[in-house]
Amino acid sequence: MRLLLQRLLALLALSSLVLSPLPASAQGNSFDLAGPALTMAVTREKVTLPIGQVPSLRVGDQLELKADLPADQAARYLLVLVFLRGATNPPPKNWFYEAETWNPKKATLSVKVPEGAQQAIALMAPETGGGYNALVKAVRGRPGVFVRAAQDLYQASLDRARLETFVNGVARVEESAPERLVPVSTALAGSLGIKLNADCLARSRALQASCLTQNRDGMVLQTGGGAASMIDVIGGTTTQFAYSLAATKEGGAGEFSPYISLARDFARLFGVFRSADYQYAPALAVGQNTRLRLQLNTPPSFQNPKSVLVAPLPPIGAAAPPPLRAALKDAVCLAKPGLVLPLEDAPLVFATDYARALTLRLALADGRTVELPVTADAERGGLVVGPDAQKLGASTIGEATLTGSWGFDSFTGPRFPLQNGAPAAWQPRPDDTVVVGRDAPLTLRGGAAACVEQVALRDRSGTIKPVEWKAGAPDEISATLPLQRARPGDLTVLVSHYGESAPAQLTLKGQSEASRLEGFTLYTGDKEGRLVGARLDQVASLEVAGLTFTAGALSRDMGGGDRLALTTDANTETVPTGTSDAKVTLKDGRTTAVRATITPPRPRLELVSRSVAAPAAPDRLALELPDFALAPEATLTFSARAVNTRLSAGDLIEVATADDGASAKLSVASGKLQLIGSDVAVASLTPREALGAAATGPLKMRLVQGELVGDWQPLARVVRLPEVTDLRCDGAACTLHGQELFLIAQVADEAGFQKPQTVPLGFVGGELAVPHPVAGALYLKLHDAPDDVVKLVVPAGAAKKAK
Structure with a gap:
């Protein structure tokens, strides 16, 4: 689709040349031409800010605006x-203010934002007689175009x-630390909402930076949850073609430009x-700071018609700060050196100076309030906390809130x-005793x-040995102590904290644990019993x-x-039930003693039939x-008798490989199980349907009665x-034809397999030479089934004469 967009843009440029005589068709998309600059300051209620820190204007603001042109400007x-004041409401003539940039006495505009104003634009036109009136007439004649342009x-x-x-960030890291280009460019792209070309990161280090910063059209992603990206303004398009291109994903409905309408409006502007x-x-x-750098997408003309x-x-209007969200799920430590607090979907915090005087306001548990300065750093993906954070000592933090100003307005x-907890607060739970030996x-x-x-x-x-650990809760850590070779006695756990020179020391009592x-x-009839207790790794045997x-x-x-x-290998079916002492x-x-419980045998199934x-497979030879x-x-339909129990409608028969x-549970509710009296059940299943295509080999069954399960039976x-x-x-030589003949291991002409013919492993042919x-x-x-004999029945006349 990207190739399609490139072709569409090429066609667009061609159509603009053919269909439109306007010089606007020469415009490009990159806005990479440096134009003149403006300097501007805004004063509101006795506070003056440079334009770089002002995200919006307000009625009554005092503006100081002038052109920043070189001394030799010709x-x-x-x-x-x-x-x-709106697309359908032309501004009055007294809302236009002009400055003669070549005249020092008239080069600066000092203007208050009038009541009712909604947008403001600056026009720079090469001076010509009557030019000011022409500009006023153009704006008042079509205000909507300029509103949309603004x-x-x-x-x-x-x-x-x-x-x-x-x-600039990519260029800076390429010059100072090229080995960090991959992580830094990735962080910059995430902070600023830039579409990162992952293919560039796979190139050699010398080519990565230039690759990352080329093809800039479409690199800027929409923020606030959007996924589209910005293609710069395209001038000189016809309205119909612009609408058609805007309907495509690349042209505005998806990955690329949401500004195709701007190109359309400028095309109309140029034409009218x-x-x-x-x-x-x-x-x-x-x-x-105080400068507005103008970036152009076409060289300005100083010959008629001159470029405005x-x-x-x-x-x-009101300038609400962006919806800042902390991109943190778990707590982080304030004392960690170089702590970065990540922000989610806030590229303007990193790309502009609108956010200023940022501080982290800490409400401490002791009642104090501390404010720490923080700095937005796009390369690190968040707000960098200064070194003063490590001077708070062990003060516990109750709440940490970002505060600052967005332009003139403060926000929280x-x-x-x-x-920022105290190291000495750690206590072992439930007590300070641990078992050595494991x-x-x-x-x-x-x-x-x-x-x-x-x-x-x-x-x-x-x-000293390192210990693996993890946080289980904000106030809890879980560790595994390597005590396999440790001896009883005191042990010391060292817990090191960020910002603390000495670790916290906790003394534990190491003790040997005897078997409890x-x-x-034991169920009679079982070969295996179960011993319950503690430290049973010391047990060798049991007699009962x-x-x-x-x-x-x-x-x-x-x-x-x-x-x-x-x-045990002995027969346990005759062991009397009840309780007695067993020797361990x-x-x-x-040696020691333990109470042994011998219970009646587990319920089990006996196969009846x-x-x-x-x-049916009429096109195949029969296999017995x-x-x-x-x-x-x-x-498979089978009947089984329950032993040592009675059957009920809620019982299951489990069949497994x-x-x-693979396993399947057959129940009365599923229709796969029927009870015949209180001790016999009839069940049916198709292995491929019940157990899957991979189920081959022996199947086993057992009775399941709630939490009680019987022994497996074949x-x-x-x-x-x-x-x-x-x-x-053909005479004594015969050939077997069919599919999946590789399943055959051996072929013989008699059931005793005295002279078997072995099929090579990996054989995949459709014909197999066999005895007569x-x-x-x-x-x-x-x-x-290598131990079973399968009979292939060859009816009279089925052994066809080879042609």
Whole structure:
């Protein structure tokens, strides 16, 4: 689409040359020609500000305006200040003020903004007889054009200021620290709302800066949530063509210019008001201190028709500051060196001097109010807090609010989440005791988490080790102490804070934790029981009812306790139920006792019967599978009897693959399960539908009754089958035809596989040489079931004679 825009712009320029005789067609889009400058100051209620700090004018403001021309200026310029009051209301003649820039006595305009004025523009015209009256007539004749020009040129001037700030920042870092160009340009683009060309960052360092600052049309993004960008004013277009271009995404409805209407208005302006003496040319006015630098997009003409420069002044009316928002979710530490408070969607704070006297007002917990100066820094993406922030000591911050002035008006907001807590406030929770011999969790509360720079552990030998930590809350940090090799005794945790020379020291008591045994549970018939307690990593084995269980997998409960699996190879079905004492042997040889609970066996399912219904495949040779196997697309119907329990409508039968990679729960509500009496259920499923296309191999089932689950029992084996379409023989040599023959591992002419023919791994052909069938059959072994024998039935006459 960008190429389409370029072609449209080329066509636009061509059409303007053909269709319009106006000199405006020579205008460009970049506004990169330096024009003359204006100097201006605004006084309001005895306060005078340079124009670079004034975002808007107000009725009654005193304006001091003059042209800032070089001493050897040859062409005489007439400076005209015009106030406008709306598109349909021509301004009175006494709202026009002229200055003769070549005459020191008449070069300065000192004017008050009149009641009812809404916009102001400055016109600079080469002096010619009757020029002033011609300008007055032009503005009064079509005020709407100049109202629109004032609005859009002012907005374009602000966007130009953002672009120049970006370009100057890139140039500055390229000269001083080219290795920082990537992070700085990225930060500048984010602060100023500039569309960053990511491809430039992948180029060599010598080419990055020039790449980032070329093709400036369309670099300035809309702010306030918009995503469109600014293309500079296009002069000399026909109205119909301008409307057509504005309807495209690139021409104004999306990524590019929202100012195509400005080009249309200027085209009308040029066409209507061009005279033998004057033609009109737009100018951007970029404010800096007392100067307004005019940027032109076409060279001015000093021959008839002479160019009249049209430059915007700030709008007239209330100037609310931009909706400043703090781009912070979590608290940050005020004492952190070089602290930057990020702002969201506030490019004019960085690109202009409208925001001034910025301070961070801190309401401290001790009742004091402190104001710290802050500076807007586009390269760092926010407000930089000065070094005075580290002089507050341990004072806790109650509230931190940005204050300042936007032009003449003061503003308050936004608020920033800041911390500045005392290091000594940290306390271990729930107490100061930790267990040595393994990694130990530690929670500290009471301080300012954002101000913690690092955490370390000092053991009894004086060795200091870094500790991993994270903030759990504004006043809480969680750490993991490396105590695997630590011995009992005092330990010291060192918590370093920003702005503090010495870390806070917290003494902990390191203790060995003995195993705490709470109970052992075993379901009769199970091979695995569960021991619950603490420090169960010391347990080696357990004996109960004459059976020995050995330690297996250890896990941790959410509450902090241990769970240890203990397994045996013995038969536990005859172990009497009830409670008794079990003997526990620890790894160091010590023994202790624990209460053991033997419960009745878990509910389980016994397979009663099953049947397989495979979809018809009339164009394939039949494959006879073993009773336990089924194809993925076949429907398995099975019945199972519940043992050690009674069935109810809320019970489920869960079917899963051997690796638990896929599972399905069959219920009465889903229609996949029916109860026959209180102990038998009939269920059905199609593996491909219930478990997915990747489900192959053994299937297992178990009964689920609420939170109680039974043991897994074997159910069936899912086997992917090749599609065998025919068998062709020429004497003793036969060829099998079909699809997915790679699923076959071996082929033989008898079920014992005395002389099998192996299919090469990776075989993907549609024809496979096989032995001649015997008694109308061949026998296959498949990769999904290498131990099963699948019979390929070859009906009489099906072994076709090869042609």
